[in-house]
Amino acid sequence: MPHALAEIMYRAAELLAEGRPVTVLPDEEMLSTQAAADILNVSRQYLVRLVDAGELPAEMVGSHRRLRATDVAAFKATRDAKRTLALDRLTSLSEDVDGYQLGDKPR
Template structure:
């Protein structure tokens, strides 16, 4: 499978969405447990038992929640090395803009030969930092608007 398909899978079908909603509802009952034992059954009736750690149950719930909303989901290890195009796609920016951010030191990267590589962890950290900054600016704008009596009480 090409890398782009791994990063951006197709959206779920209506049947997938319905099954994810039901599965999410059932699994949510077990969300606060340290471990969950599950029995998987195939179409032929064969079955296997699994024991899932609590954090894995939370991850599975997050995946099911996204799928139930019709969103395609991708899971990638935080230590995955991304090309500049893959990183730009995750940030929803152009590749040249991402390269500018890299060269300005906004996001850590390393070179493999002449190619820049970015860890997924660094992209996630940058995205979280930018989101936090945006929220701080919006909070400040709301505060100033309230002080000026602009109807944001």
Template sequence: MSTSTLNESALNEHDAELAKIAQRCIMAALDHSRAHKIILVDDNDQSGNPPTLEVPPQALRLFAEILGKMAQRQPFSLIPQKLLLSTQEAANILNVSRPFVVKQLEANKIEYIRVGRHRRIAFDKLIEYQNSMLREADDALQTLADQAQALDMGY
């Protein structure tokens, strides 16, 4: 995606506020009524019969998350779960270097397949790896905090 495309997709203040209001409405509907329908209203529609859109609650939650990111003017991307990623794409998602990802693959820390000479990583396997790394980091941080408490270091 080019920089100009990213700049063009930025919301103005009015659109960001509309996204925030829409997110609140969806979340309120999900919290109270287990709603699975959205009724779209067109102020100019004279038929009195607005179209009804039936959507699974899981999709409504996704819409709400997207609207929340839009309201905060944060960039986001959607990635299909069954997607196979190159080592560079995996590195971009993990925010690490490609050589680091290759080392993790060679150490069998991330499952992958070969397509010809190329390594491909399933998106769900990459997320499993990312979550395990986050858990390990949290555990290490907790261990350090416990040691600091035991040594009365003032933390």
């Protein structure tokens, strides 16, 4: 088995063990707006707004928008990194004001 394939299988197994869904797509795969929305776990309408706002690249194929799997994956990774940073900052702020302190608190 090629090393690259073994890495993919290992990472997929880790994610599945965490209960997270896994999708494997070729980089050049063109996705419908619904398929891309499903991957991002957003509504199709919201995804179309992202495309129309220029936040997510897409190509018109006839009257339909198509998105590259690599662009959707990159958008997801960036979005997830921003979310993680925001949650880390919120956690830090909560810790700074003893938001996680247990015990009797005046009401």
